[in-house]
Amino acid sequence: MVLLAIVPSFNLSAQVGHEPSHSPYHDVRRGGVGVITFGYLGGSRGGPGVGISDGPTGGLRYEVAFGNALGASLGIAYAQTTRFVVDPTKDSLSRRTGPFDTDVVLADVGLQLALTGRKTWHGFAPYVGGALGVAIGGGSPPDPSSYDFGTKLTVAPGAGLRWYPARRVSVRTDFRLVLWRLKYPLDYKQPSPIDGSRVLPLTAPLTEWTAHPWITIGLGWTF
Numbered sequence: 001m002v003l004l005a006i007v008p009s010f011n012l013s014a015q016v017g018h019e020p021s022h023s024p025y026h027d028v029r030r031g032g033v034g035v036i037t038f039g040y041l042g043g044s045r046g047g048p049g050v051g052i053s054d055g056p057t058g059g060l061r062y063e064v065a066f067g068n069a070l071g072a073s074l075g076i077a078y079a080q081t082t083r084f085v086v087d088p089t090k091d092s093l094s095r096r097t098g099p100f101d102t103d104v105v106l107a108d109v110g111l112q113l114a115l116t117g118r119k120t121w122h123g124f125a126p127y128v129g130g131a132l133g134v135a136i137g138g139g140s141p142p143d144p145s146s147y148d149f150g151t152k153l154t155v156a157p158g159a160g161l162r163w164y165p166a167r168r169v170s171v172r173t174d175f176r177l178v179l180w181r182l183k184y185p186l187d188y189k190q191p192s193p194i195d196g197s198r199v200l201p202l203t204a205p206l207t208e209w210t211a212h213p214w215i216t217i218g219l220g221w222t223f
Contacts, residue, residue: 025119028065029167035061035220037174041079041104043212046182048086048199050147051210052102052137055081059106061218071112073131079104087144088187092197102140102149106178108133108156123164131156135180145187145199152180156214170220178212 037059045051059077066072082099089095110131119125133156137149158176165171184206188199200206 024122025116026123026164028114028118028120028125028164029222030065030118031222033063033170033220033222035063035170035172035218037061037075037077037216037218039077039174039214039216041081041106041178041212041214043178044210045084046184046208046210047204048184048188049084049096050086050143050184051182052079052081052083052104052149053212054099055079055104057106057214057216059216063112063220065114065118068117069114071114071127073108073110073112073129075106075108075110075131075133077106079106083140083149085141085143086147086188086199088190088199089144089192089194091192091194095192095199100141103138104149105136106133106154107136108154110156110158112160120162120164125162125164126159127162128159130158131176135178145185147185147188149182152182155179158214162220168222170222172218172220174216174218176214176216178214179209180212182208182210184208 039057041057043053045053057077057079061073061075063073081102081104083102084096084098087095108131110129112127112129115126133154135152135154156176156178160174162170162172
């Protein structure tokens with residue numbers, strides 16, 4: 001009887017926790033989240049230097065949670081990037097011109113894993129995830145070699161941090177590394193009639209993956 005009386009009281013005294021009003025953990029309000037984002041897209045232009053890069057972005061995203069930690073997102077963004085034009089018929093010193101403005105639309109679907117589940121820690125909730133999508137380019141000047149960015153499939157691993165100053169309002173910063181594959185025309189391997197130089201060596205591949213850091217800041221509202 002003495003042991004039965006002591007053990008429960010010992011367990012209660014050993015518990016460490018917080019009163020609900022003072023706890024650093026708070027539940028995240030359930031529901032869909034609409035997000036408006038602004039950011040910047042950078043990254044590599046590829047070996048010949050004709051890829052798109054370096055421009056501001058603006059977009060919309062819709063997020064929904066499944067269970068306690070997993071969520072999905074659907075996003076679309078507009079990027080005002082630039083690109084250079086390469087003329088393989090000119091010499092190596094004068095063949096590249098630009099940069100020229102090039103409009104790009106980025107659309108994707110993604111999955112996110114909330115590292116704190118359906119709770120925040122002092123109002124913050126970090127997450128990791130990834131997205132698959134497309135990048136649609138247009139609005140650039142004509143290219144002498146008929147190179148065209150066109151439409152690219154994109155893969156984008158990423159991570160981010162949400163801050164909840166209020167139950168329905170969230171401020172977030174998001175970092176993604178957007179990957180797509182450029183395809184170059186065969187003219188890039190033809191020698192220039194002026195100095196015999198080539199845009200690409202004969203042994204170089206005509207396709208190349210390029211990586212593009214994409215940093216955004218967003219304001220979300222939970223419906």
